[in-house]
Amino acid sequence: MHREIDTLILTPDDMGRIDHDAAASGLSSYGLMERAGQAVAAAALRRFPGALRFAVLCGPGNNGGDGYVAARALQEAGAAIAVYAFGDPATLKGDAAEAFGCFKGPVFALADYAPRVGDVVIDALFGAGLSRDLPETVIRTINAVREKVLPVLAVDLPSGIDGRTGQVRGRAFEAVATVTFMCRKPGHVLLPGRMLAGDVEIFDIGIPGRVLARHAGHSRVNTPALWRVALPTETSATHKYVRGHLAVFSGGATATGAARLSALAGLRAGAGLVTLLSPRDALATNAAHLTSVMLKPLDSEDDLAALLEDARLKTFVLGPGFGHMDKARHYVRRLAETGRQLVLDADGITAFRDDPGSLFQLFAASDTRLVLTPHDGEFARLFPDLAADKGLSKIERAQKAAARSNAALVLKGADTVIAAPDGRALVNDNASPWLATAGSGDVLAGIIGAHLTQGMPAFEAAASAVWRHGEAGRAAGEGLTAEDIVNALSGLSEIG
Missing domain, CATH: 3.40.1190.20 (Ribokinase)
Structure with a gap:
């Protein structure tokens, strides 16, 4: 049976308007983030049962907020975790700040992350909203992860991929799988982004179809x-x-x-x-x-x-x-x-x-x-x-x-x-x-x-x-x- 979210392609700008309208309609925006982060944690546990440690890399925006929720869920499930942040998490705003506040555990600077054998990297740095080249600190982290050949689970889209064009902005993670929310973005289906996203899981976080339809354009996956x-x-x-x-x-x-x-x-x-x-x-x-x-x-x-x-x-x-x-x-x-x-x-x-x-x-x-x-x-x-x-x-x-x-x-x-x-x-x-x-x-x-x-x-x-x-x-x-x-x-x- 065909579901709209299975074929719909939305730009990051479209998705931003959908998130705004969902919150304006009475849905809890933090509730949406909670469901997104929980979905990432569930995918991590399902896909990588042998992980010795989940290294959760959190960015300075809502993608980082999803990461903090995922880190808390993994911690509650008994998994070994380590959380690293790009930027000062104390400066987070809105839902991302709330997600950070709900996470009880140490958060280290991204520059301090030393990849080690047995790590599974959860990339919650930038997601599909990226439209500029990555900072050098992030590029060094990506290079270190690649050198160790560690598996990566991306949140929304591997960091470094432009969500609108699918192009790489300097450097990008190569993910085993990506968990995205409600529908694909162009970066999931256009090269080289498609090759770097791995298996794409589309998770319905509960935004009503009427809200999606209001901003959905005319792009779909061909089926x-x-x-x-x-x-x-x-x-x-x-x-x-x-x-x-x-x-x-x-x-x-x-x-x-x-x-x-x-x-x-x-x-x-x-x-x-x-x-x-x-x-x-x-x-x-x-x-x-x-x-x-x-x-x-x-x-x-x-x-x-x-x-x-x-x-x-x-x-x-x-x-x-x-x-x-x-x-x-x-x-x-x-x-x-x-x-x-x-x-x-x-x-x-x-x-x-x-x-x-x-x-x-x-x-x-x-x-x-x-x-x-x-x-x-x-x-x-x-x-x-x-x-x-x-x-x-x-x-x-x-x-x-x-x-x-x-x-x-x-x-x-x-x-x-x-x-x-x-x-x-x-x-x-x-x-x-x-x-x-x-x-x-x-x-x-x-x-x-x-x-x-x-x-x-x-x-x-x-x-x-x-x-x-x-x-x-x-x-x-x-x-x-x-x-x-x-x-x-x-x-x-x-x-x-």
Whole structure:
């Protein structure tokens, strides 16, 4: 059963407003801190039953307050603890001061912590609110913990990770696990933060859903629960044209493999028919490798005009191995003018690097019919200002780019972000590292095309394709090739 807190992503600023509103509604803010700290202590005892000592590192704010609650709970459970503070705990304010006052035990300066074998570090220094580089004292502590290879349990987010962007601010703890509260923050799902957070436990500390909903934005973790209703349905009346006709543009005779991967992926992903549009000099090469995918010559304007007379051919993939930039721009213009849906990838994106605005204008006055699938380098060609803005998170870059281009945008990587022009954004977290192989992106483009041609809206088509691509990578396993990804694709009816 889907729970909102399982997929919701909130920025630290959003979470701050939620905490404020929760207190204003009559909830005890210290009661929330008490539940948070108790959850951390419970996770520590459950995960590290063999710990000789819990070294609780407390910061100068509410994250430190959570640490003092956790330290008291561990002490009451009979565990050996030692508490170290960054800054003078006597200067704490509000709930953190109350938590410190309730803890009965010595508190040492963080600079005095000497990590030792058998320690489990509970990192309650800064959490998700960090937006500046760490002080040198904290960096030295992190280095000492890493040198001893001690396990770390992070409170909210490992200290050193910017909660809004996932970037490391100088240095960061690498946690075995992180206990966060109510929902994930961008730092939990964006790299490198995601790799440093370890297993993320989301603990409901009791903030009502209505308060969360008031400040929740449009960012979620990509899961089937968010787009399953948009999946195409099969009935006894379904035939190949109901399932849609997808066309993929091929490159020249020496660059045909990428387009064939897209075409085969589109067919495997559910398109009723797939046609590879091939230059005549590449027909023999393509024909030698295709059976279930149809093949059609395409060189001239007359060829394209004849093709576009068929209204059933409504979705195209352009870019994988295409090579010819002038021709790519021309084809895109003709597809836009005739109301077609388009997945633009690889060379199709690069073709517009000198004038990205002309691409955006082609699709500006319509419903979302364009899906862009750039990796970071291709993204910088279309959106150089957004790529250069280090103050933006990957989620924010994708959202702004989708709005500018009126496209569903898939900003690829191990933390792929899918964004819609209306501000919705999903972060994918099921990708296998083995997907980082030649042709993987071509397969993804074909899956997106298949979903589009079966009638899914562009954003849902892209999000579901990215998720299926990730699941196929898991199924294919270590050492996979792009062909293995195609063969490992599950059917739509198998999506849970």
